[in-house]
Amino acid sequence: MSSWIPLWLHKLGSPPTFYRFAGTLQPWATALALLLGVVGLYGGLVLAPADYQQGDAYRIIFIHVPSAWMSMFIYGVMGVASFIALVWRIKLAEVVAMESAPIGAAFTFITLVTGSLWGKPMWGTWWTWDARLTSELVLLFLFLGVIGLYHAFEDRRQGARAAAFLAIIGIINVPIVHFSVNWWNTLHQGSTVNVFGPSKISGAMLWPLLTVTLATKFYYVASLCRRARTDLLDLESGKDWVRRIAEDEAGR
Amino acid sequence: MNRPALTSACAAMLRRDLTLAWRRRGDIAMPVLYALIVTTLFPFALGPEDTLLQRIAGGVVLVTVLLAMLLALDAMFSSDIEDGSLEQLVLAPQPLALMLGMKILAHWLATALPLILIAPLMAAMLHLPGAVIPVLLLALALATPLLSLLGAVLVALTAGTRRSGMLLALMLLPLCVPAVIFAAGAVAAAQQGLPWLAPVAWLAAALVLAVVLAPLACAAALRIALDA
Numbered sequence: 001m002s003s004w005i006p007l008w009l010h011k012l013g014s015p016p017t018f019y020r021f022a023g024t025l026q027p028w029a030t031a032l033a034l035l036l037g038v039v040g041l042y043g044g045l046v047l048a049p050a051d052y053q054q055g056d057a058y059r060i061i062f063i064h065v066p067s068a069w070m071s072m073f074i075y076g077v078m079g080v081a082s083f084i085a086l087v088w089r090i091k092l093a094e095v096v097a098m099e100s101a102p103i104g105a106a107f108t109f110i111t112l113v114t115g116s117l118w119g120k121p122m123w124g125t126w127w128t129w130d131a132r133l134t135s136e137l138v139l140l141f142l143f144l145g146v147i148g149l150y151h152a153f154e155d156r157r158q159g160a161r162a163a164a165f166l167a168i169i170g171i172i173n174v175p176i177v178h179f180s181v182n183w184w185n186t187l188h189q190g191s192t193v194n195v196f197g198p199s200k201i202s203g204a205m206l207w208p209l210l211t212v213t214l215a216t217k218f219y220y221v222a223s224l225c226r227r228a229r230t231d232l233l234d235l236e237s238g239k240d241w242v243r244r245i246a247e248d249e250a251g252r
Numbered sequence: 253m254n255r256p257a258l259t260s261a262c263a264a265m266l267r268r269d270l271t272l273a274w275r276r277r278g279d280i281a282m283p284v285l286y287a288l289i290v291t292t293l294f295p296f297a298l299g300p301e302d303t304l305l306q307r308i309a310g311g312v313v314l315v316t317v318l319l320a321m322l323l324a325l326d327a328m329f330s331s332d333i334e335d336g337s338l339e340q341l342v343l344a345p346q347p348l349a350l351m352l353g354m355k356i357l358a359h360w361l362a363t364a365l366p367l368i369l370i371a372p373l374m375a376a377m378l379h380l381p382g383a384v385i386p387v388l389l390l391a392l393a394l395a396t397p398l399l400s401l402l403g404a405v406l407v408a409l410t411a412g413t414r415r416s417g418m419l420l421a422l423m424l425l426p427l428c429v430p431a432v433i434f435a436a437g438a439v440a441a442a443q444q445g446l447p448w449l450a451p452v453a454w455l456a457a458a459l460v461l462a463v464v465l466a467p468l469a470c471a472a473a474l475r476i477a478l479d480a
Binding site: 148158165169 | 405406409410412413414418419422423425426427429469472473476477479
């Protein structure tokens with residue numbers, strides 16, 4: 001086993017290295033997110049056949065389902081980064097956790113809005129107090145709580161640590177969101193796409209769904225890189241490397 | 253640390269907090285008054301129909317008690333932070349989690365117990381059948397310590413901030429949803445003549461878990477918040 005991988009990871013934890021790394025990663029991730037998003041949405045909204053029962057209204061899943069997956073995925077990333085931030089006191093982990101929260105909140109909000117837009121014609125109601133819907137709403141409140149707590153402190157690093165603690169407490173909700181359709185008899189349908197075993201969805205609908213999912217993942221990476229870079233500049237504003245970047249920008 | 257010293261430290265902590273609470277009796281009366289006023293407003297807003305009030309009585313009492321506790325939660329550590337005694341507690345040789353557990357117990361005795369005592373009155377004002385009131389009290393007796401414990405963790409997290417009232421509500425809301433669901437579920441089941449033991453058992457299980465974990469989490473959160 002070569003030793004360059006752990007060494008590279010250790011180096012990546014330092015703000016200037018991560019700043020440069022995120023700077024090179026971010027345009028690629030943005031381009032891939034845009035490309036996959038356009039292809040996936042074209043496939044989903046134009047190429048995929050209409051549902052035999054729901055007609056064209058089902059097409060909202062190409063936004064709804066990837067956003068829902070991302071809301072849980074980002075909470076998971078935030079939880080892991082929070083744990084790393086609290087245990088090893090790595091500044092970059094704090095930045096990643098805190099900058100993930102607004103993106104996750106946005107995806108959770110999109111999930112809830114698209115779900116209720118779909119629910120009106122299909123279920124006849126914008127909202128119902130179903131286990132899946134309620135736990136997703138709780139997820140939104142958890143994201144908002146983390147963001148609110150982070151900004152309530154004068155000292156940003158202290159706020160990040162307190163909010164990271166809250167994020168870890170709230171991670172208990174993620175399995176509840178995921179398994180709510182199995183544990184309770186809900187109006188929300190069960191899972192259709194399975195990683196293990198065959199999916200109960202036609203291939204013509206599955207590939208656009210997975211493509212859009214990949215696009216949202218790349219969007220998250222791109223957005224996180226951009227936010228983390230800005231945050232790092234702000235957080236390290238007294239340091240030499242930031243001053244050098246500022247001088248370069250001023251010289252241009 | 254030998255055992256007598258630890259128990260006497262716990263007793264001293266409890267006595268101190270209860271004495272402080274007793275010296276400011278007006279603060280104890282506030283949540284009780286608030287709960288009574290909110291309960292009085294419901295019949296005005298919904299109309300004095302017995303059947304409607306009966307159906308919502310359990311839930312209204314639970315939510316009112318929860319909100320009244322939220323009102324008092326903010327003050328759990330604030331005076332101790334202002335006069336610096338909380339820092340002394342952190343530095344004390346006794347385990348911080350245990351001392352905070354005592355503080356939470358004192359806070360529960362001072363705020364939640366009066367609310368539980370007037371809960372039968374609130375339930376009667378909304379015409380909850382007398383047979384259901386013991387179940388309501390049992391559910392409250394299990395749900396309020398759970399809320400105190402969860403709330404204490406969050407209050408400790410916001411200890412270092414200036415404006416925490418709204419934030420506390422935002423953070424406590426998602427965490428207290430299960431407690432409200434199970435407590436209201438028990439009351440609703442009893443009202444319909446169904447077995448109500450399962451939700452109460454869930455509440456008790458959650459409470460046991462919280463009694464063990466919440467003081468530890470509270471101590472960790474307080475260390476983060478005071479570590480300026």
